Amino acid sequence: MQIKDVLLATGNGAFFYDDQAAIRSGATQDGFIYVGEPTTPGFDSIRIPASSLSVGLVLTDNTVVWGDMMSVQYSGAGGRDPLIDTSQTSDLTARVVTPRLLDVDVSRYLDACATVFEPFEHKRLPLAVEYGVSQALLRAAAHLQRKTMAEIICAEFDLSLPTCRVPIYCQSGDAREINVDKMILKAVDVLPHGLINSRQKFGEDGQTFVEFVKWVATRTREIGRPGYHPVLHFDVYSWIGQEIGLEPQRIADFICRTADMVPGFTLNIECPADFGSTQAQIDNYARIVSILDDRGSRARIVVDERCNTLEDIRLFAEAKAAHLVQIKAPDVGSIADTARAVLICKENQVGAYVGGSCTETDLSAQASVHVAVATRADMMLAKPGMGVDEAFSIVGNEQNRLLATLNRRGTQTENVE
Known part of the structure; x- marks a missing residue:
């Protein structure tokens, strides 16, 4: 089963992105917002609503499986990737990632990830892109094999099936x-x-x-x-x-x-x-x-x-x-x-x-x-x-x-x- 189309949809993360450097420097709270000037690149204020970008893989049976890209709350701090720009990320995904997705065998999860996430212009793809697309590929493999996503992970990494919850x-x-x-x-x-x-x-x-x-x-x-x-x-x-x-x-x-x-x-x-x-x-x-x-x-x-x-x-x-x-x-x-x-x-x-x-x-x-x-x-x-x-x-x-x-x-x- 192959991917025949790729969909992109902007959305919301569940909380907010915060400029950690500005907060550590003493920015004060006024209600839910922080007062002061942002210091981390990509932030136009200290606290901004979180955004997401969904990637949907349209499979040949017309099933659509999804994964979500986003940044973490304190993006750009502690060596992390900078804050996601959904417009730029959408453009990169459409230009670079989508053609790769249309060529992979989604039944082979780790192989598909390795192919799709090859470097572009000698640089690793943004981690948000990897995160969202890898979720969608995992759901695609699970759909194809009529298994849970956990079973796909177990099969790919040669693990026995779990029986216990995680705290x-x-x-x-x-x-x-x-x-x-x-x-x-x-x-x-x-x-x-x-x-x-x-x-x-x-x-x-x-x-x-x-x-x-x-x-x-x-x-x-x-x-x-x-x-x-x-x-x-x-x-x-x-x-x-x-x-x-x-x-x-x-x-x-x-x-x-x-x-x-x-x-x-x-x-x-x-x-x-x-x-x-x-x-x-x-x-x-x-x-x-x-x-x-x-x-x-x-x-x-x-x-x-x-x-x-x-x-x-x-x-x-x-x-x-x-x-x-x-x-x-x-x-x-x-x-x-x-x-x-x-x-x-x-x-x-x-x-x-x-x-x-x-x-x-x-x-x-x-x-x-x-x-x-x-x-x-x-x-x-x-x-x-x-x-x-x-x-x-x-x-x-x-x-x-x-x-x-x-x-x-x-x-x-x-x-x-």
Whole structure:
């Protein structure tokens, strides 16, 4: 089965794109907007509505399968691709990608991705293009073979079919207290993210952040159902390093003290510091991880900034420069590379977190579910958006539908045998 036409449709991401550099420099909030001038190229204001570009593959039986391209919330920061321009991306896709798509055999997923994503003018295609087109190609292969997307991933990477769900991690956005309550009432596996992305939210010497960590643990015990015991995961957007300095020992000391204040909980700290380059990040994160491990701390380091591409992920995993790697799917590019990234982490006995961004769409989130479940990731992000309910529903329900389907397939196979 071949692709006979390619459709493009502009759309909306589920949240907003934010200029991280401007926010770190002290931009203040006025209601939902940030006041001040943007500093990151591509931003005409500090906060702008997220956009997306859908690519539809028209197959010879007239079925249309879709994938969605977008940027992540903090585009252009930490070594990431710049903000997507949907008009330019649409033009590039029509001129360069569409002719390639019309020539590929969609039944061979990895081969099709390799052909379509060959460099153009000696440069890699924009990662947003890879991400969206790879979703569509995965859906095309699943349609052709009458299988789930997870089964295609398993077949391509020689994996056995999964039988277990992947723990889901929700993010609160700025509505911290209300959204934490939602997460606890819905028994979310990992919570709450917290969006600790400014000095005001982190506090002098981190005191505001520490009080929030303690409050989340207390609130979990107060209103959580009996036996509910989530992992506490906070993204501090490098504010530990910015506030107390870039000495690994001091950062590790701060994290250990924070973990000691919530005994009985595993504490994930994402992006404790930004050391300015990928190699510096690897060297210093490896040191922090070693200190925490030597102390037997219940705290775990999660890498995000400076760990974007598949090769970055390989370097961090091999160096044991994190307990858990966020595989930020749109930044990795092809969703096939998200699968590869999980497998690389597992080979190196490092946790694999299939992440992404609040700016994604329902389609990209559902495709990520199939990759995360197929590769047995250690956790995955509830996405898109910042509202908790919608993202948890989209990701959780897709996991449950997938596992019910695979369970039936397994039962049928046993009956035949």
